[in-house]
Amino acid sequence: MRRFGTFLTIFAAMANPLPARQEFAACATSGTTPAETLFLHRQSMRARAGKPRPLASATAATSRDIGNIAVIEDSDGIVETLNQFNLDGRTLTFTPIASGTPRYRYRIAEQSYDATAADQGRVVAALGDDDFRALALPFTFAFYGTNYTQTFLNSDGNLSFTAGENASSTRSLGRMTGGPPRIAALFDDLDPSNATGSVRYFADASHAVFSWVKVREYSEFGIGTPQTFQIRLYVDGRIEFAYSGVVPQTAVVGIAPGYAKPGTTVLSFVNDTSAEYPAAIAERFGNNTDIDIVALAQKFYQTHENAYDYLVV
Numbered sequence: 001m002r003r004f005g006t007f008l009t010i011f012a013a014m015a016n017p018l019p020a021r022q023e024f025a026a027c028a029t030s031g032t033t034p035a036e037t038l039f040l041h042r043q044s045m046r047a048r049a050g051k052p053r054p055l056a057s058a059t060a061a062t063s064r065d066i067g068n069i070a071v072i073e074d075s076d077g078i079v080e081t082l083n084q085f086n087l088d089g090r091t092l093t094f095t096p097i098a099s100g101t102p103r104y105r106y107r108i109a110e111q112s113y114d115a116t117a118a119d120q121g122r123v124v125a126a127l128g129d130d131d132f133r134a135l136a137l138p139f140t141f142a143f144y145g146t147n148y149t150q151t152f153l154n155s156d157g158n159l160s161f162t163a164g165e166n167a168s169s170t171r172s173l174g175r176m177t178g179g180p181p182r183i184a185a186l187f188d189d190l191d192p193s194n195a196t197g198s199v200r201y202f203a204d205a206s207h208a209v210f211s212w213v214k215v216r217e218y219s220e221f222g223i224g225t226p227q228t229f230q231i232r233l234y235v236d237g238r239i240e241f242a243y244s245g246v247v248p249q250t251a252v253v254g255i256a257p258g259y260a261k262p263g264t265t266v267l268s269f270v271n272d273t274s275a276e277y278p279a280a281i282a283e284r285f286g287n288n289t290d291i292d293i294v295a296l297a298q299k300f301y302q303t304h305e306n307a308y309d310y311l312v313v
Contacts, residue, residue: 085285086270088246094255096237102145103278113230113244118211121200129191131155132164138203139235143181144257153210157186173252177280181258185231185241188251191218197226208233254282
């Protein structure tokens with residue numbers, strides 16, 4: 001039964017608040033008033049302030065409900081932290097594992113931007129800001145265990161399968177993993193309609209190359225910084241991102257099976273050792289700190305039923 005008028009506060013924290021009173025009524029909301037809930041929360045904050053913070057390894061907290069407050073731990077990219085882009089001049093390769101459950105490994109190598117393929121590629125005509133085009137692939141491409149003969153080239157530095165995207169909402173980790181299956185070399189607010197840049201498509205029997213050539217970031221005021229990079233798809237399922245002049249304000253890089261499949265791994269491609277990943281692999285780059293509201297909601301609904309009218313963060 002749908003619960004109308006139900007509010008649930010999501011509070012992101014790393015420490016252990018004092019437990020609030022939990023008297024659940026038939027509609028599954030607590031008997032506390034909003035003012036009492038806020039008072040209990042402030043009391044717990046004051047109590048924490050006077051205590052030394054324990055080591056995380058000794059008190060590994062988990063997401064949990066305290067009265068009408070869901071405490072969601074800062075993990076899996078929920079909090080977008082300052083992280084400058086460090087992949088420029090490099091190539092990031094994702095290689096599918098041949099047997100068993102579909103999964104990928106990655107590796108970092110030196111720059112391999114293919115200027116010849118970019119120059120020979122046909123310009124994706126009239127591709128605008130927040131736009132996409134459906135493009136046929138010259139071979140069947142396997143991605144997370146599903147075969148595709150068509151991809152959608154999205155102006156915002158990514159390819160998707162089953163559907164294109166033209167939304168103007170924040171290019172966040174949550175949106176990247178929650179939408180259709182996606183290959184994102186630079187999931188960023190890019191504007192190919194600017195006359196200085198173009199998006200090009202080249203294909204032969206062995207690989208398909210999608211090149212963003214001096215495509216500027218969207219800027220409401222002034223002129224955005226040009227970005228040059230490629231996505232290369234190979235007949236054996238390999239994926240390569242090649243960067244040759246990329247300095248984004250904020251972007252997400254990675255691959256995802258789509259539709260918020262659980263198990264997203266948020267990492268540093270340059271600093272972390274590659275393992276085998278059956279779900280999304282991504283890194284968020286940015287010049288600020290913020291909360292990824294979509295990722296936070298996804299995390300919440302992994303442990304709560306879809307029965308709330310509002311989530312108040």
